[in-house]
Amino acid sequence: MGLLLKNGRLLNLETGELEAREILIEGDHIAEIAELVEESGHEVHDLNGGVILPGYIDMHVHLRQPGFEAKETIETGTKAAARGGYTTVACMPNTRPVIDTPERIRYVYDVTEKEGSCTVLPYGAITVGELGEELTDIIALREAGAVGITDDGVGVQSSAMMRRAMEVAACQDIPVVIHSEDEDLAKDGCMNEGVVSKRLGLPGIPGLAESVMIARDIMLAEETGAHLHVCHISDAGSVELVRWAKQRGLKVTTEVTPHHLLLTESIIDETDGGDANMKVNPPLRTEADRQACLQGLLDGTIDMIATDHAPHTEEEKKRSFATAPFGFTGIEFAFPLLYTELVEKGTIGLAELVKKFATNPAQVFRLPGGKVEQGGIADLTVVDLETEQAIDPNAFFSKGKNTPFVGKRVKGWSTLTINRGRVTYKTE
Template identity: 80%
Template structure:
């Protein structure tokens, strides 16, 4: 017996039209897409006109397992992903132990198979222990199933080490995914360096700490032929550098988070720097930077949206702003946030936003997902574009409660998520 989705509206990613559609799923595949499909002999779900979208992909999440299970687990993190409409996520290696060996790549796949609510693709670390001292066995990581290599959480400070990592990665056709931060410039900063940090008397992280490293790595990517992917871009100069690299035909791609598209450093000023739920790295920057990130997303300089979902315990986030850990959770609210703030306000068309969550990340990382078609894997997200709810942590599936969007009213919530033909989330 298969599953028939009845009376939905399939979003055409080319024209933006929402077309009346039924979909038949058999096993893990889409068997039929048509205006009317007979449901006899199959389980049927009446979508009542809700939007049918490809399952979302998030190429930057922190699932925290192994080692930080108090913050998150593969089980809770993927449940949060499913609630947010995500069917594929890529997890960062800054766990304890760091995911720097084939055995730990295997551990992620095995644990996901037992406990996961979505597909999880692990990154392997660039350096052993993310210490920046010795390269990992990059070929072995790829053979074990690593989707790319990254030392996310810290930047690789040694130019010669990054150059060698890129040479190896280029030979393996493996993306190099960078956390762009010059530690000498960032020092012990806890927010954006600027007028607000000076007013509050807090040490700042200049945008230059990000853009300097992106400039270095673009040059290294051009020399080595590596695919360079820039994580969580936040700075106007950084966006310009990626635009320049693309104009030269280099294999340089980039992602941006919802919070860097929607917020500025003023949120910290308004909370008198007491609420560490406003603390993230890279930090929320200026309106100029926010606008540059938005322009970059709209003109294709920035390829995709990624959440940088980074859960922490409530106790950690209750520490003073300067000593609390960086990070926001975002898997469950990313799409409705951007639908509300960008689509509803006319800044971007629905189908263009959906591409940033689906076909674009799939194409960049060469993942066979992001398109609804007969024969493809049945990864689908059903969204109620009219559903409006307030962000409350009580409804979160993630263990994390650290979000700056608490209490915000947003529209466009996922109501049904299907991963490889299996229902992984069913809401109202």
């Protein structure tokens, strides 16, 4: 028996048009897409005019397991992802223990198979324990299924270490995914360095801490031929560097978060630095930086949207701004948020936004999915573009409630998510 989706509108990613289509799923693949599919013998889901999109792919999430299960688990994090319309996520290795061995890569796959609500692709660490002192066995990590290598959470400070990592990665055809932060420049900063940090008396992180590391790694990528992927870009200078690298034909890609597209340090100023739910790394920067990120998204410099979903406990986020951990949750409402703020306001078309959420991540990391096509993997989500709901942490499936977007009313919520032919989320 197949799974039949009726009364839906499929987004044509080439024309941007919504086309009345029915979709038959058999096993984990799409068997048929047509104006009318025979119902006989199939499990039928009436989409009530909902819009059918490829399942979103988030290449930057923190599932916190193993070691930080009070913040999140693979089970809760993937349930949250499915609610948000995601069918694939890539999880960062800064757990405890760090995901720096083939056994720990396999652990993530094993737990996901038992408890996951979407496909989870683990990253392996670049250095053992993310300590920056010794390279991991990158070849073994790749063979175990690592989707890329990264020391996310900390930047690799040694240029020689990063050069050696890229040399191996280039030979193994595995992406090097960088958290760009010069620790000498960032020091103990907790927000963007500038007028607001000085007024609030809080130590700042300059945009230069990000851009100088990106510049270094672009040059190393050019020398080694490695695929360099820049995480959570936030600084105008960084965007310009990636644009320059692309113009040179280098294998350099990047992602941006919803919060760096929509927010600035001004929201910290408004609360006098009293709300650590506004604290994230890289920090919310200036309006000029935000505009540069938005322009980079629109002109193709920035390839994709990634949430950097970073759940923390309520107790942790109640600490002072200077001592609370960095990070926002966001995987459950990222698409509705950007649909409402960018598509509805005419900044970007729906098809272009969907490409940033699904098609481009699939292409950049060479993954199945990213489009809805006959014979393709049955990874898709159905969204309601009309109903407006508030972002309510009490309704989150994630353990993390830490977000600056509480109460914001948005449209574009997922009503049905299907991962490899399996219904992983459906509204009541």
